[in-house]
Amino acid sequence: MIVYDLECRGARHRFEGWFKSSDDFVRQQQGGLLCCPQCGTGDVSKALQAPRLARKGNQRSDPVPSSRAVSKPEPHPVAPRETPVASAPLPPQAVELIRKLAKMQSEALKDSRYVGKSFVDDARAMHYGEREAEVIHGEASVEQAQELIEEGIAVAPLPFAVVPPEQAN
Numbered sequence: 001m002i003v004y005d006l007e008c009r010g011a012r013h014r015f016e017g018w019f020k021s022s023d024d025f026v027r028q029q030q031g032g033l034l035c036c037p038q039c040g041t042g043d044v045s046k047a048l049q050a051p052r053l054a055r056k057g058n059q060r061s062d063p064v065p066s067s068r069a070v071s072k073p074e075p076h077p078v079a080p081r082e083t084p085v086a087s088a089p090l091p092p093q094a095v096e097l098i099r100k101l102a103k104m105q106s107e108a109l110k111d112s113r114y115v116g117k118s119f120v121d122d123a124r125a126m127h128y129g130e131r132e133a134e135v136i137h138g139e140a141s142v143e144q145a146q147e148l149i150e151e152g153i154a155v156a157p158l159p160f161a162v163v164p165p166e167q168a169n
């Protein structure tokens, strides 16, 4: 019996193969009978002569070839926070209309208190009677708004961004 260090050509996995003779090795290799125990490829050849005899003491061993990179789970896609833009200005009537709509929104919110990011907590607390009910508006992610709706808490998306009072002049 002879022992060869073998290596698959794709991933360079190393393993030993035992053969009756060097002819036996050639026969098995050419017959496609050899396969890598780690990845199963039949594309196997003799490894360049063994570093293993020299590997001793404080020498660093070869890095273990990772049989396969574990694919990381895709990060949860984050909804893009983008402003729609156009390369041409809107006709003046449209601009005027939008201004009116924005004004209507702010009129509608006149008696509403801006609570910013605590909207979700506040809306929930009011729904469950943990605090006094009032009309509030603020910010929530689409997911948060969805959760509120699923809990039976009424929320309505606002068509226009709201300027927090501390930023408004």
Ligand SMILES: [Zn+2]
Pocket (backbone or CB within 6 Å): 008, 011, 012, 013, 036, 037, 038, 039, 040, 041
């Ligand atoms: Zn392999």
